[in-house]
Amino acid sequence: MSSNPTNVPTGTTANEGQNGAGGAPQQQDMHDKGVAYAAGKAGHKTNASTTEKISDGIRTAFRKVTGKDIPIKDKS
Numbered sequence: 001m002s003s004n005p006t007n008v009p010t011g012t013t014a015n016e017g018q019n020g021a022g023g024a025p026q027q028q029d030m031h032d033k034g035v036a037y038a039a040g041k042a043g044h045k046t047n048a049s050t051t052e053k054i055s056d057g058i059r060t061a062f063r064k065v066t067g068k069d070i071p072i073k074d075k076s
Contacts, residue, residue: 027075031055 028036028048035058036051046054055074062070 028052029072029075031059031070031072031074 028051032048032051032055035055036046036048039046039051039054059070059074062068
């Protein structure tokens with residue numbers, strides 16, 4: 001196991017690893033953080049943009065199937 005629990009590339013800060021080098025911090029809600037966590041556990045490293053796209057796709061699919069919104073409000 002690695003000693004890097006947040007899956008941030010070595011030599012970068014946590015904000016740079018999540019938001020791109022020098023980019024403005026993006027707000028992630030709990031759903032986005034959950035998607036990022038699941039992707040990390042599955043062995044995939046995703047950036048904030050990819051995580052947001054996956055999260056939005058899950059929200060859309062959930063809405064189509066149930067007719068309701070996910071009870072976690074999107075911050076973007």
